[in-house]
Amino acid sequence: MPILFYGHKSVAKKDYPVFDIISFYIVIIASQLTFYFLLKLPPLGFVAYYLSCVGLFVMFGGYMVLTLLPLKNFIFKDPLTNKYGYKAHSEQFSIVKKKKK
Secondary structure, eight states: OHHHHHHHHHHHSSOOHHHHHHHHHHHHHHHHHHHHHHHHSOOOOHHHHHHHHHHHHHHHHHHHHHHHSOOSSTTTBOTTTSOBGGGGGHHHHOSSOOOOO
């Protein structure tokens, strides 16, 4: 999805919502077809199940690390606060709000 989205933005140099919508549908169709073909595969052995579980935990850990400690890249930059990651909107997650004097 990011490759399609940022790819057409870098080529067009302008924002066209039609391309955004088309790329969204392309990604949805591709993911549904991939899942369909994965379900049609014959059962795999223990090693494949073990590796897929390890891969799932690695992917989850990657999401957590990139959420808390994001790379200084334009993809991770919040356009509203110009900050990165969780700190971009930390004031929304605070339980106790400071009182105005």
